Amino acid sequence: MSDHITQARPYARAAFELAREDSTLDGWSAMLAEAARLTADERVDMLLKDPRRTPKQKGEAFIELLGDLLPERGANFLMVLARQQRLPALASMSTLFETERAAFEQRVSVEIISAFELDEAQKDKLAQALTKRLNREITITTSVDKTLLGGVVIRAGDTVIDGSARGRLARLSSVLNH
Template sequence: MSDNVTQARPYARAAFELARENDSLDAWSAMLAEAARLTADERVHRLIHDPRRAARDKGNTLVELLGELVPERGANFLMVLARQQRLDALAAMSELFEAEREAHEQRISVEIISAYPLDQAQQDKLAQALEKRLNREITITTSVDETLLGGVVIRAGDTVIDGSARGRLNRLASLLNH
């Protein structure tokens, strides 16, 4: 996937700039997300890797499958991807596009992993604290990992805050071993 990310980055930025200039971030988000989902489908995957099919046919097929989801200039974008043999990087492009969009809109997605399920009051309290700390609007997803023993691990972009009991024990063990 890291190779796909490297290949996808300039295209994701270009898509974001096109969407921003045309005030169509929602439409481009939807198109890229659905294109990523489609290219993960085994049948579509085979189609975009079929050496017998011309790049134009691959691009046109994807545009047809996406139908109404293709915004202005979206078809041209997909055709460029097909010509450059980058259709298989659409999943990475979609993720990078969303990261650009979140930064532009001063939003961030935060994943909270806890040892036990969090109730709504706990989630709200964490969201308020994170909004203050990160100075952004927060979107939270939660999951449970019983191996944490207690506490939470928070992932916000490149930032990881490990407040779990397991993390504290690992840090203590590391200190004792040095």
């Protein structure tokens, strides 16, 4: 997978720039997401690994599979990927594209893990505080982890804020043992 990320990075950036220039971010997001889903399909994986098929045939097959989801320059993009034998990296390209898009649109997905179910008022209060702190539009997902004992753990991109009782106890233990 990390190899695919390395291969995918320049193509994801190029796709993002094309989408931004054409104001077709939604179309490119949809195409790349579907292409990522397709590469996970066993039959498509067999097609990509088939040595009897030329890169052109593989690219044309992807174009046909994606059909109406292709933005204006999407078919050309897929043919370049096929020639460079980068179609298997489409899932990584989709992920990297969405990361670029979120940064451009100043959005971030925030995961809030709490010891107990949060009510709407608590979610709203956390959303307002995080929007202000991160200076970005946020999308919140919540989950419950009873092992936290109390408090919350917040994950926003690479940032983790551990305000859980378990986390505080672990930090206290670390301080006391050193």
